[in-house]
Amino acid sequence: MKEFVEFELTKEFRDRFQEALDQRDSQFIRESLEDVNPADITTLLYEFNSEEAKYTLDILPLEVKAQIIKDLDSETRAGFLKIYEPAEVTSIINLLDSDDAADILNELPIKTREEVIATLDPLLSSQVIDLLRYDENVAGGLMAKELIKARHHWSVVQCVEEIRKQAEAVTKFYTVFVVDEQDRLLGKVALQDLVISDANKLVADIYEQDVVSVETSMPDTEVAGIMKKYDLESVPVVNVHGQLVGRITIDDIVDVITEQAEEDRQLMSGITEDVEEDDTVWKNTRARLPWLLIGIFGGMLSARFMGLFEEQLARVTAIAFFVPLIQATGGNVGIQSSSLVVQSLASPDFVDEGLWQRLIKVLFVALLNGFFLSILVFGANWLLFGNQQLSLVVSIALFSVVVFASLIGTITPLILDRFGFNPAVASGPFITTINDLLGLTVYFLSIHWML
Amino acid sequence: MKEFVEFELTKEFRDRFQEALDQRDSQFIRESLEDVNPADITTLLYEFNSEEAKYTLDILPLEVKAQIIKDLDSETRAGFLKIYEPAEVTSIINLLDSDDAADILNELPIKTREEVIATLDPLLSSQVIDLLRYDENVAGGLMAKELIKARHHWSVVQCVEEIRKQAEAVTKFYTVFVVDEQDRLLGKVALQDLVISDANKLVADIYEQDVVSVETSMPDTEVAGIMKKYDLESVPVVNVHGQLVGRITIDDIVDVITEQAEEDRQLMSGITEDVEEDDTVWKNTRARLPWLLIGIFGGMLSARFMGLFEEQLARVTAIAFFVPLIQATGGNVGIQSSSLVVQSLASPDFVDEGLWQRLIKVLFVALLNGFFLSILVFGANWLLFGNQQLSLVVSIALFSVVVFASLIGTITPLILDRFGFNPAVASGPFITTINDLLGLTVYFLSIHWML
Numbered sequence: 001m002k003e004f005v006e007f008e009l010t011k012e013f014r015d016r017f018q019e020a021l022d023q024r025d026s027q028f029i030r031e032s033l034e035d036v037n038p039a040d041i042t043t044l045l046y047e048f049n050s051e052e053a054k055y056t057l058d059i060l061p062l063e064v065k066a067q068i069i070k071d072l073d074s075e076t077r078a079g080f081l082k083i084y085e086p087a088e089v090t091s092i093i094n095l096l097d098s099d100d101a102a103d104i105l106n107e108l109p110i111k112t113r114e115e116v117i118a119t120l121d122p123l124l125s126s127q128v129i130d131l132l133r134y135d136e137n138v139a140g141g142l143m144a145k146e147l148i149k150a151r152h153h154w155s156v157v158q159c160v161e162e163i164r165k166q167a168e169a170v171t172k173f174y175t176v177f178v179v180d181e182q183d184r185l186l187g188k189v190a191l192q193d194l195v196i197s198d199a200n201k202l203v204a205d206i207y208e209q210d211v212v213s214v215e216t217s218m219p220d221t222e223v224a225g226i227m228k229k230y231d232l233e234s235v236p237v238v239n240v241h242g243q244l245v246g247r248i249t250i251d252d253i254v255d256v257i258t259e260q261a262e263e264d265r266q267l268m269s270g271i272t273e274d275v276e277e278d279d280t281v282w283k284n285t286r287a288r289l290p291w292l293l294i295g296i297f298g299g300m301l302s303a304r305f306m307g308l309f310e311e312q313l314a315r316v317t318a319i320a321f322f323v324p325l326i327q328a329t330g331g332n333v334g335i336q337s338s339s340l341v342v343q344s345l346a347s348p349d350f351v352d353e354g355l356w357q358r359l360i361k362v363l364f365v366a367l368l369n370g371f372f373l374s375i376l377v378f379g380a381n382w383l384l385f386g387n388q389q390l391s392l393v394v395s396i397a398l399f400s401v402v403v404f405a406s407l408i409g410t411i412t413p414l415i416l417d418r419f420g421f422n423p424a425v426a427s428g429p430f431i432t433t434i435n436d437l438l439g440l441t442v443y444f445l446s447i448h449w450m451l
Numbered sequence: 452m453k454e455f456v457e458f459e460l461t462k463e464f465r466d467r468f469q470e471a472l473d474q475r476d477s478q479f480i481r482e483s484l485e486d487v488n489p490a491d492i493t494t495l496l497y498e499f500n501s502e503e504a505k506y507t508l509d510i511l512p513l514e515v516k517a518q519i520i521k522d523l524d525s526e527t528r529a530g531f532l533k534i535y536e537p538a539e540v541t542s543i544i545n546l547l548d549s550d551d552a553a554d555i556l557n558e559l560p561i562k563t564r565e566e567v568i569a570t571l572d573p574l575l576s577s578q579v580i581d582l583l584r585y586d587e588n589v590a591g592g593l594m595a596k597e598l599i600k601a602r603h604h605w606s607v608v609q610c611v612e613e614i615r616k617q618a619e620a621v622t623k624f625y626t627v628f629v630v631d632e633q634d635r636l637l638g639k640v641a642l643q644d645l646v647i648s649d650a651n652k653l654v655a656d657i658y659e660q661d662v663v664s665v666e667t668s669m670p671d672t673e674v675a676g677i678m679k680k681y682d683l684e685s686v687p688v689v690n691v692h693g694q695l696v697g698r699i700t701i702d703d704i705v706d707v708i709t710e711q712a713e714e715d716r717q718l719m720s721g722i723t724e725d726v727e728e729d730d731t732v733w734k735n736t737r738a739r740l741p742w743l744l745i746g747i748f749g750g751m752l753s754a755r756f757m758g759l760f761e762e763q764l765a766r767v768t769a770i771a772f773f774v775p776l777i778q779a780t781g782g783n784v785g786i787q788s789s790s791l792v793v794q795s796l797a798s799p800d801f802v803d804e805g806l807w808q809r810l811i812k813v814l815f816v817a818l819l820n821g822f823f824l825s826i827l828v829f830g831a832n833w834l835l836f837g838n839q840q841l842s843l844v845v846s847i848a849l850f851s852v853v854v855f856a857s858l859i860g861t862i863t864p865l866i867l868d869r870f871g872f873n874p875a876v877a878s879g880p881f882i883t884t885i886n887d888l889l890g891l892t893v894y895f896l897s898i899h900w901m902l
Contacts, residue, residue, distance in 0.1 A: 037661070037681060039680045163643070167643060174643075174684075178715055191625065191646065192642060195618075195646060203489070229490045230490050233623070250684065251682050251700050254701065254705060257705065257712075261712035269719070269786045269787050271787055276791070277793065278795070279815050285823075288784075295780050295829060298775075300828070302834075303620055303776055306771060307769070313768045314765070317768075318769075320757060321754040328749060329747060332721055332880050336721050336722055337745075339716060339719075340720075343716065361732060372740060373744075376747065383752070414744060436775055448772045
């Protein structure tokens with residue numbers, strides 16, 4: 001037993017490894033990686049360029065190599081596989097499960113893809129061709145074709161025999177699916193029940209009929225929701241005829257959940273494409289510019305708008321002092337509100353509260369918050385600046401901004417969701433820009449009417 | 452086979468169910484929920500008050516009742532269990548796995564907890580007492596005690612015999628753990644390998660020695676990282692002596708990942724406590740106020756600061772027009788930067804790039820973005836307002852703000868992380884407030900020097 005020790009990937013080891021690569025010291029490489037988990041080797045390889053990574057991989061056993069290539073992120077892998085001959089790609093993919101094989105094939109240029117598919121093991125080849133028909137964001141694109149099927153009328157012994165035959169191809173399974181003559185899903189038997197049940201019993205006696213399945217066209221986030229809700233470690237996938245065509249395991253769902261969270265976070269922080277800090281300067285710049293431009297556009301509109309009140313500003317310069325206060329509060333309140341809505345949209349209750357109840361509640365929260373804040377600001381302003389009339393106007397504007405920003409922050413994601421956009425968009429610079437403009441409008445209208 | 456049909460929880464059904472509850476129509480309740488998955492009943496019960504939910508649960512079979520109570524969120528459950536007698540709680544908890552039992556017991560008032568533990572089944576009681584020693588955010592607090600252990604020298608037949616004995620207590624398992632006489636973890640056998648291997652073989656011949664395990668004290672987010680990295684469906688937990696004390700399954704990890712993502716999202720949007728839209732108005736208000744106060748404080752500082760430049764503002768009123776533009780851009784750039792850092796901190800590379808390389812890269816991205824934006828704004832300003840000198844000052848200030856906000860947005864989460872705070876704090880109102888102040892300072896200093 002090897003207790004979990006994080007493989008010590010120190011700077012020293014990297015440098016030593018780089019030296020070995022430079023000298024083409026295959027012995028050092030082989031020996032130093034001998035007992036290392038493929039997942040740790042993957043992390044190590046991110047430190048080197050494609051040529052060096054390929055040199056390392058070619059030294060390792062083919063199974064380890066296949067495992068590592070499967071683990072790479074898709075962008076790195078796509079760039080990396082370019083330096084491989086199609087025959088090499090085939091030998092790697094032959095060792096993978098159908099779902100991983102299809103994912104990798106999807107990233108290859110069409111010509112290479114066709115070439116590789118034509119030379120794959122016949123069974124895998126037909127499975128992969130089937131999987132490539134599905135969009136990658138639906139159950140069909142997530143599922144693997146490898147699964148253990150049993151017939152209703154088999155005995156437990158027959159079933160175990162069949163598992164012995166099929167198990168070679170299926171790397172991990174915990175459940176045997178029960179189907180009829182037309183391959184329609186009837187139910188399932190947990191592997192553990194098979195182990196402990198009497199060998200002469202029939203599958204029909206021990207299988208569970210209440211089994212949750214999903215259709216090939218179900219979006220991946222919905223599949224994730226179902227697997228979480230019903231606590232499933234794997235879920236069978238059926239086609240429109242109810243025939244069993246694949247299964248999705250929980251580890252694929254973990255990836256879906258992680259990616260979704262990351263995507264939401266990026267949307268919230270105003271980064272458009274899938275970008276990471278260690279991507280190129282140019283890619284990082286491009287990912288940030290679009291949302292910054294929205295902010296700039298909002299800022300220019302604000303400038304134009306304030307221009308309309310030049311006369312008042314010239315008369316009472318102190319009006320300008322409170323622009324940042326109003327703007328920041330509007331932005332913060334808006335983000336808070338939209339973020340709560342996004343959260344509740346992600347885990348919907350059964351009967352929706354209804355738009356009006358929701359808005360009324362948001363309104364009460366806003367009234368309370370607005371009341372506290374504007375009293376506070378009024379007091380502080382009076383003490384600090386002494387201008388009672390302006391302080392009053394600022395506080396009234398602040399109160400109104402809190403209320404309006406709450407409502408807009410609540411409605412915007414609901415509207416986006418209704419029209420099929422990701423509502424998380426509304427938690428980012430988009431809502432901030434709208435609220436900045438809103439805040440200014442409220443503030444200057446208050447000034448116009450009251451000062 | 453029941454294909455997945457979302458149990459139709461319509462408003463009509465809820466109203467009909469409410470009617471049944473009002474009339475204490477136990478027959479309708481029993482029949483309408485007969486074939487419904489417990490997870491769906493849980494969703495339904497959120498629609499009713501504690502008394503009504505208890506009435507419904509008491510009609511259902513005890514196993515279903517236990518399952519539903521396990522599925523409730525902890526806050527609802529804590530309130531709900533108050534109306535139960537300790538003896539009832541005991542009968543429910545007796546049907547649960549040790550990890551769920553411990554979680555629920557943790558939520559009970561100490562007196563009830565002691566009473567319930569004393570009356571639990573002896574095995575479960577001792578398991579639960581052991582689990583309650585651990586903090587809920589570490590591996591020990593996440594693990595279940597139910598697992599299948601086998602000795603090294605057993606034959607496969609002996610092993611299956613033992614599974615038959617132990618399986619009653621363990622609801623879901625895919626792996627048999629192999630231990631020595633002192634219960635120290637030696638390795639594991641996948642259930643599927645046990646099924647297909649020759650009955651006369653020894654466990655020693657078929658077990659896997661390279662097994663990743665975690666210690667009881669490992670934080671839950673680290674356990675999640677390890678299970679994701681090594682694609683594990685369950686991981687054994689060992690104590691400091693290397694003895695097997697429990698196992699964690701991937702469904703618990705899915706919850707850890709989901710909660711972490713939600714917590715980060717709340718921090719980013721400036722909401723302090725764990726709050727949901729359907730919590731009370733007061734709780735919602737309280738969760739929002741602290742961050743809003745930080746924004747208000749920043750706004751008041753801004754007002755004071757602008758007061759120092761009253762003279763310039765009175766002379767050139769148009770200076771005020773660009774305050775929102777500068778402020779919004781600083782805020783957006785800061786959030787983008789800190790969010791990328793938070794993301795990279797969440798999935799650390801093996802050898803860190805080093806602070807300086809990181810900052811230099813961020814600097815280049817900022818220079819590029821700043822350059823584009825300030826050219827654009829300069830052109831637009833010239834066209835719209837015609838004041839060439841002010842346009843120049845605005846553009847220079849904008850450029851500087853982009854650069855400074857990038858650097859501060861990058862450094863702040865790194866500092867927070869270094870001192871053990873959740874760096875996601877830095878993606879919210881905190882960084883926005885700092886950047887608002889920074890933006891104003893840069894802008895007015897530019898004006899002071901150049902106008």
